[in-house]
């Protein structure tokens with residue numbers, strides 16, 4: 128059990144999920160029809176649907192099934208998206224906005240059917256979604272008014288609640304409610320799905336793909352290779368370089384789960400719209416143990432360099448509103464936001480599919496991606512495929528965001544590569560990291576002890592930006608396209624395929 132004095136980074140779902148089923152590592156050469164890289168919710172949903180249609184599939188996962196972003200999510204299933212309804216409406220018009228919400232509603236229904244027909248034990252429940260405003264403010268009130276007006280245009284059933292109808296145990300100024308949304312334990316869901324995979328689906332774990340031959344539909348790991356007819360990149364963001372990456376921004380979020388001794392927090396999804404932009408839910412397990420899960424503190428990957436911990440702020444927020452127990456689980460994870468607010472799901476070339484840009488809504492969008500991509504591979508018509516193609520006609524909507532993101536990336540690239548680092552070796556405290564100049568190179572240095580350093584190249588293997596130290600997670604994060612590496616330089620996540628090169632302080 129974790130206590131508030133020691134907070135190892137681990138999600139609630141991982142910490143309380145028990146032992147998982149194991150799958151073999153890929154060894155030698157294997158062949159199949161469809162290769163799916165990534166065993167998160169998107170990859171497994173695609174594999175399940177293709178397997179049901181009798182297609183031979185190999186899912187290849189770098190770590191353990193579900194242990195990417197899926198295991199770090201909140202487990203909320205909702206028809207809305209993190210981009211406000213009013214913004215989707217003004218960008219796309221009511222016909223497209225309605226189709227977006229219909230597609231998400233269908234994906235939630237599909238998940239529910241899957242859970243109940245297969246007996247997946249993941250605490251799926253239908254619950255209401257709420258926006259809540261704690262302190263009256265012009266900004267908050269006009270946001271709620273905009274959402275309500277947009278909901279009317281989209282014929283979306285959103286109800287304004289009176290203060291007397293507030294289900295929360297603390298005072299709020301006003302709330303909006305949407306009935307019949309959903310909640311799950313996300314790790315239990317994907318682990319359950321993995322158990323239900325049809326016999327034509329093989330799963331390999333602990334097998335990071337290091338090279339992809341998209342034209343030949345082949346992928347290579349350190350120990351083996353897979354050949355097929357089609358490759359599906361279900362890696363949250365595509366690996367290597369695809370042009371859509373310039374339309375994506377990586378945003379990290381912080382999460383804290385705390386046990387609570389009472390059931391004061393009602394079931395449901397609660398999104399705060401005060402300045403904190405918190406997402407709050409309760410999770411109650413089979414043993415009737417109750418946890419509060421709070422997510423927030425959005426920041427761009429590679430842009431948080433201060434050592435301060437956000438967990439104390441989260442703890443204060445919860446402690447002021449609930450009676451807390453002693454268990455604590457803290458974690459961080461990232462989402463990829465597209466330039467025009469909708470994900471990119473579809474075909475990059477004859478043999479390569481992608482699914483990405485889910486914002487923080489990818490349990491539903493990931494399931495929908497599985498439905499769309501499997502339909503496309505099976506040559507079945509999908510009613511929403513056109514909405515999510517990356518080449519959709521949204522260039523005008525994307526242009527500003529793409530130019531701004533591109534400008535920022537260029538600045539990070541040029542400043543990182545060509546300006547001298549401000550840090551010197553002596554500035555790095557024990558247990559901290561920093562990027563230093565070393566001859567004409569930049570080194571990412573972690574100080575393990577007074578005279579002990581762990582060094583890797585600071586040049587991101589994706590497109591060459593200079594990584595930055597992330598003190599909360601002790602990792603090297605790229606501010607350009609959000610690749611992340613551990614202290615030994617191994618890829619954690621993001622588009623990079625190759626590890627950072629090991630270096631030493633002696634050799635320049």
Ligand SMILES: Cc1cc2nc3c(=O)[nH]c(=O)nc-3n(C[C@H](O)[C@H](O)[C@H](O)COP(=O)(O)OP(=O)(O)OC[C@H]3O[C@@H](n4cnc5c(N)ncnc54)[C@H](O)[C@@H]3O)c2cc1C
Pocket residue numbers: 164165166167168169170187188189190191192193194195196197198199200201202203204205334335336337361362363366379380381382422459460461462485486487488489490491492493620624
């Ligand atoms: C804090 C937080 C809370 C969230 N809460 C919600 C929520 O409540 N509801 C919601 O709908 N969405 C939520 N999301 C978003 C959602 O979690 C993600 O969009 C979704 O889990 C993405 O699923 P995925 O399968 O595409 O990616 P992942 O779950 O990240 O799976 C990708 C897999 O690919 C593997 N992989 C990567 N590279 C390789 C390689 N080279 N070789 C082999 N395998 C590889 C990874 O190990 C990983 O397991 C949240 C996101 C965050 C950050």
